[in-house]
Structures are given as structure tokens and as C-alpha cells.
Amino acid sequence: MSSGSYRGAGADLLSRHGVTAGDTVSISTDDGETMAGVIMPRYESASDSYIVIKLKSGYNTGIEVSKIKTIKKIAGATTASEAAAQSGQPLRQQDDNALPKIALISTGGTIASKIDYRTGGVKAALSASELYASVPELASIASVDPEVLMSEYSENINPGHWTVMADKIAEKVRSGKYDGIIVSHGTDTMHYTASALSFALQGLPIPVVLVGAQRSSDRPSSDAALNLIGATTFAAKAPVAGVFVAMHAGTSDDVVAVHVGTRVRKNHTSRRDAFESIDVTPVALVKDGKVEMQQQSGIDLAARGKNELKLQSSFDSRVALVKYHPGFDPTMVYWLLSKGCGAIVFEGTGLGHVNKNLFGVLKEAAEKGVHMFMTSQCIWGRVSMTVYDTGRDLLNIGVVPLSDMISETAVVKAMWALANAQDPEKTMQENLAGEMSSAIPI
Amino acid sequence: MSSGSYRGAGADLLSRHGVTAGDTVSISTDDGETMAGVIMPRYESASDSYIVIKLKSGYNTGIEVSKIKTIKKIAGATTASEAAAQSGQPLRQQDDNALPKIALISTGGTIASKIDYRTGGVKAALSASELYASVPELASIASVDPEVLMSEYSENINPGHWTVMADKIAEKVRSGKYDGIIVSHGTDTMHYTASALSFALQGLPIPVVLVGAQRSSDRPSSDAALNLIGATTFAAKAPVAGVFVAMHAGTSDDVVAVHVGTRVRKNHTSRRDAFESIDVTPVALVKDGKVEMQQQSGIDLAARGKNELKLQSSFDSRVALVKYHPGFDPTMVYWLLSKGCGAIVFEGTGLGHVNKNLFGVLKEAAEKGVHMFMTSQCIWGRVSMTVYDTGRDLLNIGVVPLSDMISETAVVKAMWALANAQDPEKTMQENLAGEMSSAIPI
Structure with a gap:
């Protein structure tokens, strides 16, 4: 059988x-x-x-x-794709020049997992080619070339994995064979990886689309097939290039939203529409096989085929994300200094504040040349550090406000900037990949 | 003049x-x-x-x-309240027994601030009585008794301030003079304070309503008056008791939403409707002087006048909130252990995960008796640590999942539980003040 x-x-x-x-x-x-x-x-x-x-x-x-x-x-199961579905074997793609060519890189996660019914748990197990075989619709959208790059739960993805992914994607882009690239990824840290690839792979001439599933691909309520179809459709047909995340949107079962890689966040632990664009609208909706580009505010998307890829895939992990809370112990910053931390991204309160009992150690950090950046734990909106005394004091100490960049993107960008930028503070304040919607007024 | x-x-x-x-x-x-x-x-x-x-x-x-x-x-300015507005002097309230009695405790923040037009900045300056004089509508809702307790930007509020506030509120409650209490507070950490008061002041017989303003009270677009009117109306008329937050709701200019104190979050840096209930609906909407109670899911509200106050106002600050991110340095947990940290609240990814490279130090922490709790940086939804291998491993190590409790509430509750509970881990898993909507299945 x-x-x-x-x-x-x-x-x-x-x-x-x-x-x-x-x-x-x-x-x-x-x-x-x-x-x-x-x-x-x-x-x-x-x-x-x-x-x-x-x-x-x-x-x-x-x-x-x-x-x-x-x-x-x-x-009956008469088409090639249905035959593949029936056999459970990977589809041998005909060399159909009329169809766009898509590379599917599998890294792990729920989209590549199936339930272990003995334990009720989920294990990372499904290969990219199995995935492909289980979603026969893909055959009518694109000629898909799958490859398993790694098999990691996304909570275990670290900056070293981002480098491996970026290098592999660059190799595929430079081969000139593909109209788009899909990266299947666990959802827990997919938005961090999307940010990392956005900075590492600037000047992309084609779309690179991260896709995952909130429910594993053999569960009845799985969003794996819909998301994969949406990601493939966007990668094949969208008129724009860059790094994106494609995931289930809203409460209906037929719409996938495509988000800018630096502007997306997992905002729910379990809902299939957990991923949301922050402070901007999604780039596109994919529905019924069609890509509907959305009006964007403040984000310039590159046209497909226009740019040349510049690969800068190094990351420097000596960056901490510090979420401030009442009762926060300021001596944690001394510990970060003792560890040789190169940059600290604060997730402050409101418009970008922390307790004044931190001012002393922040001055010492500034004197030691540690870069300090401010984002807000509010998530939505932009930091503005000229409104209140606290913000002005922090600016005077040397803390750099990051406008409406979300903290998850900021910590990734800081790791990238430390490894690649001549002047990390200047680079952090420049919009490189849609991560902030305007210049920062200081 | x-x-x-x-x-x-x-x-x-x-x-x-x-x-x-x-x-x-x-x-x-x-x-x-x-x-x-x-x-x-x-x-x-x-x-x-x-x-x-x-x-x-x-x-x-x-x-x-x-x-x-x-x-x-x-x-013309014929009523007492209008005369007060005209004179700029605090209103001398008539002893009108027909009106509910409300205590207004001022702690600082934008609602108690005015713009310094020389610098364009905002300074904490306005006293509770000035505030009251500037919102003459209050006179027709309640007999308000204002008191300035402190004058702090809320980013500088720490657990010691929570104790002072809780003790003062308890004093006012126990006087039996008031139908409700309003606490004006800066918005940056108002939700942390609301959580702290929720645990410190269990069994409240009247509503305690925190209120703030996103825009200072003498700016044309200020929400200070609307919010104060909404908070006073709810404190005076609502049929329920407990700790709440009352702030501007939606895009219209006439609705205030009232949130459960443990279930609310500042979700925008600057919008007037920044405060949102998480995973539940607001308790009530206040509009046109009326309190419209909303259908609640999973939160039992105490009826007004039913319970007896139990003051437990101590907090133990030896608690850290740790937001996991790719590239997170596991040795930070060793530093926390060396500092004598009593509890760590993790803000993990997705359903409640962290990188497996943390397992070693978490085992050591467990052996040392440090309490470890898991929340999710997704904000919405509940952690569920039986679905994936990573969650099960963390459960085995001894990390305690906190269901749908938001991380900001969890860190406050852990500080309270360390100071007041016989068995902090047990207490953290019990719903005390609406902070979690169900028992935690392990």
C-alpha cells in the first residue's frame, strides 16, 4: 500500500x-x-x-x-498532480517553460511537521518534497524545486542559521533559474528570520517569501496548504521583489496576507491569522490564485527584476534586547557591559522611556562605546523622545530612538549592523528594508 | 486677571x-x-x-x-461648575448627599501635566484640584474629593510606589466614605500599576479606577477630560467592584472603555485609544454619562458592596522579565541566579518556547529553587506547552505555564506572590483577579 x-x-x-x-x-x-x-x-x-x-x-x-x-x-485522479497525491510520491515536474520557476527551501517547523497521534504532539518530519506532493495545486501555479536545508523548530533558530539561509538563497538567486523563492519556516521566530534575511539580502531582484503553518499539515484545520499556495502564487506572480512573509489572514479560509519582512509580528499564540503587519498595511492579499497588491503607506517596494543582490550575511550576536518593567534591576546593564555587549536595544515604555534609575549605568555604557537604541513595548506607534523630560534625558545620554521600528526587527538589525556597517548607529537610523517609515527627527 | x-x-x-x-x-x-x-x-x-x-x-x-x-x-457662566471653570479656582463642592462620593488620588503623568510651550515639552505639574477645576462636568456626576499622593512620571513608578498607592487606597476604602476611587496615573506603566493594585487590594467592595491621558490636559486634542469623566462615571455608577483602567476607546471622541486591571495593555505609543483589553472584551463602555456593561467571557466580576478588602501591599522585586529572542545569551540566566533572583518570567515565542540552548541553565535554576514561569511575546492567545517537544521539555525542567496571563501582569503578580504567597508557584496558577481565564492544563 x-x-x-x-x-x-x-x-x-x-x-x-x-x-x-x-x-x-x-x-x-x-x-x-x-x-x-x-x-x-x-x-x-x-x-x-x-x-x-x-x-x-x-x-x-x-x-x-x-x-x-x-x-x-x-x-478521478487523472492529472499528474492528483496522481502524485494518490501515490504519496514527490511529483516529477514536467519541464513546462510556461510556468514560473520557484525554489522551495525547507527549514523546519509546523508546516513541515505531522502530528504524532500516540502522544498528541507534533514532530518536525515532513520533507519539502512530501509537502509538495501533498499540495498538488502547486503544480498549476509554478514549477517548484524543493530542497531541505535544515530541520529546526524555529525557537532553536539562531543568527548562525540566518547566515546559512541567506547564503543558500543568494546561491539560488544568482543561479538566475528562479522567479521566486519560498522558505518554509516554523512560525515562532519566522518574523525574526524575515528581518534577518531582509538586511542580509538587500537588492533582491525576485521575491523571497517565508511561509509557515500554525496547525500542522495533516491536521484537518491546517493552514499549511493555503499558506503554501499563497506564498507560491505571490513568489511566482507578484510585481515586486524583497523579503516577505505569507500567512493566513482574517477569519475566512481563503485569504493569505503578504507582509513586508521587517514589519510583521506573530501576534497570537495559536490563531491561523496570528501574523500581522505593524503600523503598515500588508503588501498584498492572495485569493483565488490572484495577487491583489495593497496600497502602501511609507514603504517603497522594489520592482521585480530591477536590482542586483548584495549579500551581507554576517550577524554579530553581541546584542541584547532588554524589556523594561517596573522593578527592573539596573545592574543588568552592568552585566551586559561586563559581557562585552556591543549594542543594547531597549523595549521601553510609551514613547520610549525607562526609569531614571537607569541613567547612571546608561551613561557608563555610552562612555564605553556601547550602542543603545530605543523601541517601545507598546508595539504600535513610534517612539518620540522629545516630548517628555525622560526622553530628552535619554537622548542626551546617547540613546538612539528607532522611530516605528519594532523591537524584534531592531535587535536583528543591530546584530546585522554590528557585523556589516561602518557606523552602526547611523545605519540603524536609515531605512534599509522598509523597517521604519520615515527619517527619525531628533 | x-x-x-x-x-x-x-x-x-x-x-x-x-x-x-x-x-x-x-x-x-x-x-x-x-x-x-x-x-x-x-x-x-x-x-x-x-x-x-x-x-x-x-x-x-x-x-x-x-x-x-x-x-x-x-x-453665561451661571452654574457653580462654570463659575469654577471661569475663575480657575477649585470648586467648593456643596455637600450634596444625592451625589456619589468619589476620592481622586493623583500620582502624576500626562493627565496631570500641561505643555511647556517654550520647549514644546510636557511637565508633570497640574494638581488634582486644578484638574478637577478644569473639568467642571464632574460636579454633576459626583462629589469628588481630590488628593495629591505623588507626582511621578509613570516610567519612574516602582514596586515601592505600588505599596504606597495600595495603602492609601485601602485607607480611603476603609473610611467607608466613598462610592468609588479614581487614581490618575501616567500611561506608560498604568497597566503594571493596575495589575499590582489588583493583587494588593483583593476583595474590594467598590471600584478603583485608574485613569490617564495620552495628550496633556491643556492641549486641544487632550483626552484628559473625557477620560476623567468616564472614570468618574464608572466609579460612581458601576454595579461592580475591583481594579479597572478607564481610557479613551475607538476613533470617536465620546466613548471611554473600562478594562479589567490585570487584562489591559498600552498597545500604541501615542493614540488616545492606546489601551486595549487582551483576550477579553472591555468590562464596560461609558458614553453620554451612562455605563454600558459588556458581556464578559471568563472573568467573574465582583458585585459592588459584596466583599471585604484584604490588603496585601508588599512586593518583592527579585523578579526578572526575560524576553527571549534569537541570539539570546543563556548566561544571562546565570547572572540572574548569582543576583539572588527569586523568580523569572519568560516571554517566550509562540505557544511558550525558548531555545534548547537554555535548557542547561534552566535546570540549574530549578535545582536552586528559582521559580520559572512562561508567557508569550505574541501577547494574544494562551501558552500551551504540551503541543511541541520544546514545551514538554520545558515543563519537565519545571517551567510553569501561565495560560493567557500577559507578561506584564505576570511579572507584577510574581513580585506580589513572592512577598505574600505561601506557595508562589501554586498562587501563580490560580486566577485571583481575572488575570487568567481558566485553570492551566498541564
Whole structure:
């Protein structure tokens, strides 16, 4: 039996109705509902009590075997993609010159994971080619060339991984073979990686789109297929270049939002629409196979094919992100100085403040040449350090305000600036990749 | 001349039209607009080029003197409150037993500040009684008893200040004289203070409402008056008790939202509607002098007058809030151990994760009896540490998940639990003041 087929009650049911994975069917349930879609292949570890069908929207839904009344075949698995889905084998792509060429680089995370039903947990396991095989719609959008670069939960991704990813992407870009690149990534730190790639890969001539899933790809409520379809569509068709994040948007099941890589944040632990653009609108929405570019405020997007890639993939980890809170111990900054910290990004309160009991150690840090930057834990809005005494005092000490740059982007940019910029403080205040919407008034 | 009167071009204009501060007028401008409202008194340092009128909504608007065509008096300053506004003197409240009695405790911040027009900056300056005099509407809502407790920018508020505030509030509550208490506070850390008071003042029989302003009270776009009116209305009339935050809501100029003190966050650096309830809906909206209680999910509010106050106002500052980011230096945790840190609240990624390179030092911390708690930097949603390997590993090490408690509330509660709880880990997992919406499944 192929790895894509069902077992137990599910297999019996499909067999009884003369259908199999890859067939387009109409299913009626005891509840009086009728759904049409393609029967999805199942992985070894999957539960036997559900049949999963992919709806026309690209969204997977699971139907309890015990509730299924009838299954009617609408069309057999006749196309190459359906055959691949049926077999569970990677699709051998025809050399179709009419389709855009996309590189899919897999790094790990939920989008590349399946549930271990014994424990109820999720393990990073699915390869890029398995992923590709499980989302046959991709075949009609692009000729996709998958590669597994690494397999890491994203909470374990560190600046060294960013360098490996940037170098690999640069290699693919410079090959000239691709119209776009997709990077599958765990969602926990996807926005940090998106920022890192935005600074490391300036002047990209094509889109590089990070994509993940909040629910693993063989769960009925998974957003993996929809997100991957959205990312591929944008990478293949968008008129712009740069680093982006493509994830499920809103509460409907058919829209993917594409965000600027330096302006996006995971704002919910579990919702599929967890990723949101901060202080700007998303770059585009992808729906029904179409890329709808959105009006942008303050972000200049590069046109596709216009720029030449400048790879600067080094990061210097001697940067700390310090979130201020009442009762914060100022001596932590002394410890950072003793550790040879090169830059501190503060996540201050409101317009960019910290307690005045920090002023002493911040003066010492400034004298030692440690770069200090201010962002706000409010997340939305921009820091403005000329309004109150505290802000003016911090400016006088030498703390540099970072306008509306979010703290996650700021800590990544500081690591990049320490490794690549002649004058890190100057570079931090320049908009390089859409990370701040205007010059900083001091 | 009284401190409330205009000077220069503004004074000339008012004099020419036979009107003065406190009068209800209709003003027409060169732009063809007509606005009706009460002329507000001006402070010494205010600009001369604007007349400020308070609209019926309680919202102040500034009109450029040079653009004013006509001013028509609708009503003179005849009521006590208008006379107070006109004179700029604190209102001597009549002993009106029909009105609820409210204590207004001033701690500082923008709501108690006025712009220094020489520098363009804002200084903490306005006393509670000045505030009260400048918002004459309060006289018709409640008999307000103001007191200046301290005058601190809220970024300088520390756990010691929380104790002073809690003790003062307890004193006022126990006097039995008040139907509600308002605490004016800077907005930067108002949500931290609200959490602190929520734990320190359990069993409150009346509402304690924190209120601030995003724009200072003599700026035309100030939200100080609206917020103070909203807070007073809620403190006087709401059927519930506990600690709340009342601030401007939405984009209109006439709605104040009231949030549970442990569930609110400043989510924008400058917008007047910066404060938002996290994972729950606001407790109430205050509009047109009415308190509209909202449907709550998961938060049990105490009825007014039902409980007896239990004051526990100590806080132990030996608590750190650590926001994880890629490239985070695990040796920071060794430093925390060396400092005698009693508890660490992690702001992890996603469902509650940190890099596996922290596992070693976290095991050491657990062995030393340091309490470790997990929240999420996503802000919205709850941590869930049984889904992925990383979460399960952290649970095994002894890190305690805090469900949907926001990190700002968690660090405050940990400081309170270290000082007051027999078993801080147990107490952290119990819902004491609406800070988490359900028991934590481990």
C-alpha cells in the first residue's frame, strides 16, 4: 500500500465507494451537509477515524468516518498532480517553460511537521518534497524545486542559521533559474528570520517569501496548504521583489496576507491569522490564485527584476534586547557591559522611556562605546523622545530612538549592523528594508 | 486677571465679543464651520493663538484665533461648575448627599501635566484640584474629593510606589466614605500599576479606577477630560467592584472603555485609544454619562458592596522579565541566579518556547529553587506547552505555564506572590483577579 492511502475504517469506507486519495468527490454526512473536494492522502501516523478532503479554497477539512453517509466520485485522479497525491510520491515536474520557476527551501517547523497521534504532539518530519506532493495545486501555479536545508523548530533558530539561509538563497538567486523563492519556516521566530534575511539580502531582484503553518499539515484545520499556495502564487506572480512573509489572514479560509519582512509580528499564540503587519498595511492579499497588491503607506517596494543582490550575511550576536518593567534591576546593564555587549536595544515604555534609575549605568555604557537604541513595548506607534523630560534625558545620554521600528526587527538589525556597517548607529537610523517609515527627527 | 483667562489675541477676541471662559458659545470660522461649546480656561503657559472650547461630548477642541469669524454667546457662566471653570479656582463642592462620593488620588503623568510651550515639552505639574477645576462636568456626576499622593512620571513608578498607592487606597476604602476611587496615573506603566493594585487590594467592595491621558490636559486634542469623566462615571455608577483602567476607546471622541486591571495593555505609543483589553472584551463602555456593561467571557466580576478588602501591599522585586529572542545569551540566566533572583518570567515565542540552548541553565535554576514561569511575546492567545517537544521539555525542567496571563501582569503578580504567597508557584496558577481565564492544563 502506498504511504498516501488510508487504513482501517477510512480505507474500508473509501473502498466501499470505489474512490481513493486524489479523486474529486462529493461527500454527504448524517448531519445533512454536503462537501465537494479532493480526497487527501494520509500519513502513516494519522488517525483512522477521519477522511480529509481539500476544498476548492485550498483549505483541508476532516470528516468523521462514522458520520459519512455517501461518497460520490466527481472526477478521478487523472492529472499528474492528483496522481502524485494518490501515490504519496514527490511529483516529477514536467519541464513546462510556461510556468514560473520557484525554489522551495525547507527549514523546519509546523508546516513541515505531522502530528504524532500516540502522544498528541507534533514532530518536525515532513520533507519539502512530501509537502509538495501533498499540495498538488502547486503544480498549476509554478514549477517548484524543493530542497531541505535544515530541520529546526524555529525557537532553536539562531543568527548562525540566518547566515546559512541567506547564503543558500543568494546561491539560488544568482543561479538566475528562479522567479521566486519560498522558505518554509516554523512560525515562532519566522518574523525574526524575515528581518534577518531582509538586511542580509538587500537588492533582491525576485521575491523571497517565508511561509509557515500554525496547525500542522495533516491536521484537518491546517493552514499549511493555503499558506503554501499563497506564498507560491505571490513568489511566482507578484510585481515586486524583497523579503516577505505569507500567512493566513482574517477569519475566512481563503485569504493569505503578504507582509513586508521587517514589519510583521506573530501576534497570537495559536490563531491561523496570528501574523500581522505593524503600523503598515500588508503588501498584498492572495485569493483565488490572484495577487491583489495593497496600497502602501511609507514603504517603497522594489520592482521585480530591477536590482542586483548584495549579500551581507554576517550577524554579530553581541546584542541584547532588554524589556523594561517596573522593578527592573539596573545592574543588568552592568552585566551586559561586563559581557562585552556591543549594542543594547531597549523595549521601553510609551514613547520610549525607562526609569531614571537607569541613567547612571546608561551613561557608563555610552562612555564605553556601547550602542543603545530605543523601541517601545507598546508595539504600535513610534517612539518620540522629545516630548517628555525622560526622553530628552535619554537622548542626551546617547540613546538612539528607532522611530516605528519594532523591537524584534531592531535587535536583528543591530546584530546585522554590528557585523556589516561602518557606523552602526547611523545605519540603524536609515531605512534599509522598509523597517521604519520615515527619517527619525531628533 | 484670573489664571483661567486668556491673554493676547485670544483675550482681545473674547473681549470684543463680550464672552469669557465658562460661557457657552457658538463659534463660526472662516472655513465655514460652526461649533458650540463651553469656553475653557487657559493655563499660564498656554499658546495665545488658540481658543479652546469643550464640546458637549466632553472633548476639547482648539480653534485658531485668526480663523474665528464670529462668537455668539448662548449662555453665561451661571452654574457653580462654570463659575469654577471661569475663575480657575477649585470648586467648593456643596455637600450634596444625592451625589456619589468619589476620592481622586493623583500620582502624576500626562493627565496631570500641561505643555511647556517654550520647549514644546510636557511637565508633570497640574494638581488634582486644578484638574478637577478644569473639568467642571464632574460636579454633576459626583462629589469628588481630590488628593495629591505623588507626582511621578509613570516610567519612574516602582514596586515601592505600588505599596504606597495600595495603602492609601485601602485607607480611603476603609473610611467607608466613598462610592468609588479614581487614581490618575501616567500611561506608560498604568497597566503594571493596575495589575499590582489588583493583587494588593483583593476583595474590594467598590471600584478603583485608574485613569490617564495620552495628550496633556491643556492641549486641544487632550483626552484628559473625557477620560476623567468616564472614570468618574464608572466609579460612581458601576454595579461592580475591583481594579479597572478607564481610557479613551475607538476613533470617536465620546466613548471611554473600562478594562479589567490585570487584562489591559498600552498597545500604541501615542493614540488616545492606546489601551486595549487582551483576550477579553472591555468590562464596560461609558458614553453620554451612562455605563454600558459588556458581556464578559471568563472573568467573574465582583458585585459592588459584596466583599471585604484584604490588603496585601508588599512586593518583592527579585523578579526578572526575560524576553527571549534569537541570539539570546543563556548566561544571562546565570547572572540572574548569582543576583539572588527569586523568580523569572519568560516571554517566550509562540505557544511558550525558548531555545534548547537554555535548557542547561534552566535546570540549574530549578535545582536552586528559582521559580520559572512562561508567557508569550505574541501577547494574544494562551501558552500551551504540551503541543511541541520544546514545551514538554520545558515543563519537565519545571517551567510553569501561565495560560493567557500577559507578561506584564505576570511579572507584577510574581513580585506580589513572592512577598505574600505561601506557595508562589501554586498562587501563580490560580486566577485571583481575572488575570487568567481558566485553570492551566498541564
